[in-house]
Amino acid sequence: MTSPDHEPKREPAFAPDIELAAEPVLERDPEPVLELARERAHHDACRAALARMAEDVAEQVVTGEDVAASGADAEALGYHLRSRAKAFGEQPPGPLFFGRLDREDGQTLHIGRRRIAEDPASPPLVIDWRAPVSRAYYQAGAHDPQGVVRRRRFGWAPYSQGDSADLTGLEDEYLRSGPGTAGEIVTREIERPRTGPMRDIAATLQPEQDDLVRSGPAVSLCVQGAPGTGKTAVGLHRAAFLLYTHPQRVRRSGLLVLGPNRTFLSYISEVLPALGESGIRQSTVDEEIARHEVRAEDGEAAALVKHDARMARVLRTALYARVDTAPAGPLTVPDGSYHWRLTADELARIVTAVREEAPPYATGRDRVRDRVVRALRLQAERRAGPLGRAWARRIERARPVSAFVDGCWPKVTPEEVLAGVLTDPRDEALTPDEREAIRWARPPRSYRSARWTAADLVLLDELAGLIERPEGYAHVVVDEAQDLSPMQCRAIARRVAFGSLTVLGDLAQGTTPWAARLWREQLAHLGEPDAEVVPLTLGYRVPEAIVDLTNRLLPALGADVAPTISLRAGGEVTRTATESLVEGVVEAVAKALTRQGAIGVIAADPMVAPLARALAGTLDEADGRVTLIPATLAKGLEFDHVVVAEPAAIVAAEPRGHHRLYVVLTRAVSRLDLVHSEPLPVSLGGAARAANASASPMSSRKSRSSSSSPVAASRTWR
Known part of the structure; x- marks a missing residue:
């Protein structure tokens, strides 16, 4: 076990890679060796228990097929059991726990990504990180221990598939001994080089993130x-x-x-x-x-109008303009030897009342029909007594009733309504220029043959929602x-x-x-x-040198956001001026490949094709480490090393080019190269020089660059 803060400091029992043995460090301190062995044994027990859980679930699926029940019950049970079996089958390999809590009441709780137990009635060997009792792992501290004596974090070999031998180290934080730090294990996990898809952060959630x-x-x-x-x-x-x-x-x-x-x-x-x-x-x-399918493209002016919130009013007006609240005459419905009649005023009151309720368009049509039938039924029952549901269904389908409903509240499709709007936009909510921007230059013969744009699909969805409310989700995450x-x-x-x-x-x-x-x-x-x-x-991922650079762009963005504060010291920012942009990028990628981590090459969209040709051999030989992407698709991605080709071209490519450049620069989580043959944007040039003031020029014949010195330092997150 590692010592509490008031005891003399010792080397942490941590090895960054499985190839680096933990024993040379641990030999000087036998206690961590014993603890590490115990934790590995516990992991073996967890692995065996998880295998039994998977076997039990598979057996339940087979047994469930023979359970006597109604068809609906059997189907529901089968779906539930098969879903559980599928979840176990899709569980990715990896370590089964990443943390441990030692509580004042003597409980020892291992925290992992899912609950593991010998059987449902037994105390769990691993507690799900989402369980209420696990919250102390993220929230407890010296200021509020929450009943925790010690928090232990485990260091696993990078890319471990869950072999117990991959448990290479552990760190203990004694909450009664004063403020703790994130330690080497958390720091290494957060700063670990990026390869492949995004990883979860269940092991490194910070208190403010856990609250959310x-x-x-x-x-x-x-x-x-x-x-x-x-x-x-x-x-x-x-x-x-x-x-x-x-x-x-x-x-x-x-x-x-x-x-x-x-x-x-x-x-x-x-x-x-x-x-x-x-x-x-x-x-x-x-x-x-x-x-x-999107088969046409809007001009910028048309797209801006179609995405504007005022289009919701335009579409609603166009849809409900088809409703006639003033029928021309009475409704007469034959019923055997009788004829039931509603006057034009009665019909107008029905349609107007439904219209004022503002239901979805299709629901409104059904309500009009139902209320007309109800009014006719009241007349019939005054003469003939109570009438059954069969009578109501027959009257609903009567031709005069259907003709009236079709006349006052006709059936429509979203495509039909939108085609009318785009053929002849008249709504005063739009200016004459805006109406002209969205007008079809050559209207199709029918809405069925229309070539819709991406913005048109948004409008069609609005109309579809006005006609019939879509099924909703319990929760939506929008990134x-x-x-x-x-x-x-x-x-x-x-x-x-x-x-x-x-x-x-x-x-x-x-x-x-x-x-x-x-x-x-x-x-x-x-x-x-x-x-x-x-x-x-x-910021936990983007290092200080890169954040300092990108924060300089904020005044040019006009966004009311606070500057980022990086909790990672160090990072590298390199500025390379070159006569040949393509050769400069190729050289920067070759240099980046000499170091660990994923590499992203980001350029303005028109530059991607020539760079792809120049980097073809490198991309084939880099084992997936190098990704070439256009600036418009960079959002949300992360790379250890980013090579930005011609920042000025990214800025010039679109009206919000500075925002796009801000996105591109912040994709780097360790090192950033700015390769340019044109002058850097004014908003960036001074920052780049400041970030690289102490650097020396490259020895390349065709390029000159400067780089801030990398600083290796761990920081405290708690």
Whole structure:
């Protein structure tokens, strides 16, 4: 065991890699050797118990097939058992616990990503990190021990598949002995080089992140997170927490994770399965509203108008303009030898009352029919006495009733209504120029042959929601929410009308033409105007040198956000001026490959193709370590080393180019190279020189660069 803070300091029992043996360090201190052996033995016991749990679940599936019950009960039971078996089968390999609590009452609790026990009635060998008793692992401290005497963290070999021999070290924090530190294990885990998809952070959640993760299912909140603050991880861990604490409520209506693009969703795809949750829908807004294939493209002016919140009013007006609240004449319905009659005034009152109730359009049509039939039934029952349901169904289908409903509240499709709006936009909510911008230059012969744009699909979804309310989700996690248009926000709000939201984003990273300027306005469009906005400004991943550089861009962004505070000292920022941009990038990538970690090469979209040709051989030989991506797809990704090709071109490529450059620069979590043949943007040049003032030039014949000295230092997070 490691010593409490008041005892003399000793070497931590930690080896960073499985290849580095722990014994040389531990030989000087036999106690950690014994503790490490005990913990490895406990892990072996946990592994055996988990295998038995998987076998039991598989056996239950077979047994459940023979259980005598009704068809519905048997189907529900079978689905439940098969789902459990699938969850066990999809559990990724890895260490079964990452922490331990020793409590004042004598309990010893191992904390992991899922509960493990010998059998359901036995005390657990590992407690799920989401269980209430586990909260002390993240929240307890010297100021509030919460009944904890010692918190232990375990160091596992990088990329461990869960072999007990991969447990290479442990660190103890005695909460009664004064303020503790995050220690080498937490520091190494947070700063570990990035390869492959995003990892979960269950082992390293910080108190302020844990507070957000454990918010209740009815709470909607917005996390304004600076780069590297873990906002995406917080959203995904909150999803896992809700699925654990309210499984019936959440799974009944579903949980949806919305990302900005498929590249981002691929990057985060393994986080929830690693936390024991599978089968969660992960999608984009465009995929959720895809009624048709996108076959046309809007000009900038048209797209801006179509994404504007005023279009909701335009579409509602166009839809309900089809309702006729003043029927021309009475309704007469034959019924055998009788004829039942409603006057035009009675019909007008029915239609007007339904219209004022503002139900979904299809619901309103049904209400009109039901109330007309009810009025006719009252007449019939005064003459013939009580009438059954069969009579009502026959009258509902009577031709005069159907003709009246079709005339006053006709059936429509979203495509039909939108085609009318785009063919001849007349609504005064738009200016003449705006109406002209969205007008079809060459209207199709029919809405069935229309070529829809991406923005049109957003409008079609709005109309579909006006006609018939879509099924909602219990909870929706929305990442990069600052880039959503008001109309896209409304599409999300319709899908969570009776649920809750976790909204994640950073106003400084808004890159779309309609990007949010204020969270309160964006939350209003999302249907949660009173949701709490929680800022995260402490950066755990992006190091100080890079944060200092990117903070210099904030004045040019016009975003009301606080500068990021990095808790990681060091980092490297290199500025390389070169005559040949392509050769400079190739050289920078070759140099980056001599060091550990994933490498991202990011360039303005038009530059990606020539760089891909120049880097073809390198990409093939780098074993997946090098990724070339356009700047427009960089959001949400992280790389240990980022090579930015021509920052000025990224700025010039779009109206919110400075925001895009801010996104690109903050993808680096250790080292950042700015390779340029043009002058750096004014907002960046001074910062780059300041960050690299002490560097020496490169020896390359065609390039000159400077780099801040890397600083290796661990910091305290608690």
